[in-house]
Amino acid sequence: MAQVVGTDTRIITSVEDVYKTVPTLSAVKQGIVMPYQSESLDKKQNLVDSKVIKDSRDGRKPGRGNYETGGDIKTELNQAMYAIFAYALGSAASVDSLAASITVNAAGVGTAPYVHTFKVGTLPSFVVEKKFTSLGTPRFFQSTGSKVSKLDIELKSDGLVDISIGIMGADVIDSANSMSKLSTDQNGYDLAYPHTSWQSFEAIAADIKIGGAAFAGISTFSLSLENNLDGGSYVVGGAGARTSLPAGTVKVSGKVVAQFSDTIGANSAALITDALAGTERSIDITFTRGTGVGGIGNEKLRINIPEVLFGTAMPLISGPTGIMVELPFTAYYENNSDATTLMVVITINYPPRY
DSSP, rough: OOOOOOOGGGOOOOOOOOSSSSHHHOSSOOOOEEEOOOOOOOEEEEEOOOOOOOOOSSOOOOOOEEEEEEEEEEOOSSOOHHHHHHHHHHHEEEETOOOBBBTOOOOOOSSSSSEEEEEOOOOEEEEEEEEOOOOOOOOSEEEEEEEEEEEEEEEESSBBOEEEEEEEESOOOOEEEEEEEEBBBBBEEEEEEGGGGOOOOOOEEEEETTTTTEOOOOEEEEEEOOOOOOOTTTTTTTTSSSSSBBBBOOOOEEEEEEEEEEEETTTTTHHHHHHHHHHEEEEEEEEEEEOSSSTHHHHOOEEEEEEEEOOOOOOOOOOSSOOEEEEEEEEOOOSOOOSSSSHHHHEEEOOOOO
């Protein structure tokens, strides 16, 4: 018996038309193939011990409780992430190179390249499917009623940009067929972007601005988006599955770790002054490949946090070498022109699909 290996697997996603219902896919509405490092999507059921006394010391059969469905998908930031940011933020709008609006999952796709803009809005629910097609009898585990509970992005001075996508769901279906099956092909309606489009962005190519000005000297930047989903929506007679996943107020926060300096363009000392004074700043990070105009090999991804307050923190002397300062921040929406707490803009050669 051959053991299944990770390289024989595939993860796809697709937005639901009806909550907790696997959608019908087609040549237009496809299953989005997701690049990933690892995942922990699971379905665990609580077993409840009976407290009734027996006429012996033997235990009683437990009762079945509610399911806890969800987990994390870990991957790296790349430009073919329309679905991820649409799921995580909720509001998505796209225009083509002629500035015409393009509807997601529509037959008419306009003229490439496209600019996709994501802001905080109503979260869609989606299905995540894990495919195990190398088995003698293929199996497909479909996590329905899924929503993004948390999105973490970490940018370091070396390497690629790590992303962790926290997902909460309603149920998992153990299916004999993929939701993207076409005739006998279990991957028939999969949308697999070319591997060049999955090429991860490099941290060394990131352009960071704080308060509208370029800022060097950052060794680590972390960003966390929390959608504060209500995971307690279980009902009597609901078969142990969640009936909904209402989203609460979004929380966007993070931390900047920078070299302690007052050099122009890397003035972390000024950030400490801002934090002490409660001065509002913005954070803007852009990843560019090639020219950044959106054609293949020339993509761009921008993360914009228009309104930020830095928390106070002092530089700590940990030894005789370089001193760093760690500044936490919290984002909010009060009056910025983008009308959102967090905005992501992707310029790419592909129309909106999720």
